[in-house]
Amino acid sequence: MKTIILAGGVGTRLWPLSREYFPKQFIPMDGRSLFQKTCERAKKLSGDDGIWVVTNAIHRYLVRNQIDELGYAVPEGHILAEPVQKNTLPAIAWAMQQIRAEEKDATAVVFPSDHLLGDDAAERISEAESLGNDCLVTFGIKPTSPHTGYGYIRPGKELPPGFAVEEFKEKPDAKTAAAYVKKGYLWNSGIFLLSVPVFFAELKKYQPRLAAAFAGNATPEFGGLDAISIDYGLLEPSKKVAVVPLDMEWSDLGTFATLYAVKTHDGEGNAGEAEYLAARHNYVDAPGGKRVGLIGVDNLVVVDTADALLVCDNRYTEQVKDLVGRLKKQGDPVTQFHRQVHRPWGSYTVLENTPGFKIKRVTVKPGQKLSLQLHHHRSEHWVVVSGTAEVELNGEIKLLRQGESTFVTSGIQHRLKNPGVIPLEVIEVQLGQYLEEDDIVRFEDDYGRT
Incomplete structure (x- = not known):
């Protein structure tokens, strides 16, 4: 069995904990992030090399870093970064396409990366694998209350270990939710079990444009794909959908x-x-x-x-x-970044930001380096706090140790590298009339950034 983890959401309802560049699935909770806990669940079902992650371009290295923290050997080619987000159905179709190329009759479980789920979920999901040979399988949570923030599923005739789906229901009002719970409806968990043959057969029937886009092994142009969820695009119209109840702790942790x-x-x-x-x-x-x-x-x-x-x-x-939407319209970066911003080479934390200068603490992981770059509008003063820095200035390379510093004037090509085995900590003081992150011209970059 394979596992697909959907990790492209931005979690706006949990702002200011969740930001566009560091959303809720990557925030540490009780020692592990929700994404890492999902990876641990996935490993029980699929092992390291059976895990696939669909994320977006800005979170690709967050995904890689958090997987590496777990010590898992997930292949680099199994991390799929969407250039444009098109909702869950194209994301799942892309992962299923890649899985099909490796194993044409494979079955895959799809997990959201930001849900809380009981420890015995993997065992219960494994029991439903045979049902995926004939159906698109979704998993329904037995309600603990008449919740108005979740969609509901009405189970029909028995299809061991689950039931045929009679109907999907949108988020109800309180009275309707109470009636659903009384009638035995289930919460829609957003967890699915899909076999490659059934998934693509149903996709061709109900979403032929998407089916054609993913018919071969090449990745389609995402900008031209239809943006649609798997619920609306496939599960609701299909006549081959089953639901398996999960009687365990679950929450989508979507709001405070x-x-x-x-x-x-x-x-x-x-x-x-x-x-x-x-x-x-x-x-x-x-x-x-x-x-x-x-x-x-x-x-x-x-x-x-x-x-x-x-x-x-x-x-x-x-x-x-809605508050986050208002701040975004104002162009406020507080919706995008925390004071600490994660990069593929490490992170930086803004310590002070005033007109004319900005102070950062820059942390570079062992063996990593920033891009070779220049700035048009700012100069930078670097002071090494701990570790050893390899500094390149217009092709000249020198080493800086704890307490040593250098000055990078505007217009100079420069690069910072950590050649050591411990993290490099640098205090960076930026000086200039324009200090935003888009004042970067990159000439070389190990991470493929433009």
Whole structure:
């Protein structure tokens, strides 16, 4: 059995924890990110070399780095980076195309990368493998409440170990959700089991344009593909869909309300490190060491990061995405980046940003190097804090050790490399009238960036 992990989402409803360039699936939670926990689940089903990840171009190296942290030997060719996001059906079709090239009758499980799922899920999913020979299989969660934020599935006749799908239902209102739960409907988990022959036969029947695009082994031009979800594009019209119930812990962790629900609560229903006085059912997420106090308030979400603060009523957490949309229209980079920004060679953290100068802490992993580049509008002063830096300035190479520094004037081709075996830490002071990240001209890059 193969496994496909969908890791291209940006998680706008969990802003400011989740940002476009570092979304929720990559945020560490209890020692591992949700993406890494999904990889651990996938390995139980497929081993290292049976895992496929579909992400987007800006997250490709986040995916690679987090897989490497686990010590897994997932082949580089199994990380598929979409140049343009086109929703879940084209993403799954691309992975299934690549799997078909290796094994024409293979079966694959599709996992979202940002869901919380019980530890015994892999065993239950394995039991449904034979059902995939005849059906497109989805997995339904047995509801624990009449939740209005999830879609529902109405099971029909028995198809051991599951049921034929009678109907998919959109997110209901509270009264309708209660009726669905009473009638035995299941939550739509977004987890699927697909055999290559059945998937492509049904794709050809209901989405012929997509089927034609992925008919061969070549990757199609993504810009010309239809953007459509697997639910709308394939599962709802198909007559060959089965659902297998999963009676276990599950959450899509899509909002702070769902994140609050899975946290440990005190006697007054509060979750998160804070001092609470006459306060109930609140959720607090603040950086370690910061003291937070809530007095006389109920049902609040308080999320604090180095550069943004969110305070909202727990009933309105779905609307965080609308706030992010407003900030994006204003061109505010706070929707894209944290103070710490991850790059394929390491990361940098913005320590101070004012007109005319910016201060960063740059961390370069052992053996890695930045692109050979120049800037038109800024100069840079580098001071080595720890490790050894190999600095290239207009073709001249020199080594800098702890406490040593160099100055890079604007218009000079330069490159920073870590030739050592420990992380290189550099303080970078940028000086100039324009200090944005698009003032980079790259001449060489190990990571294929333009």
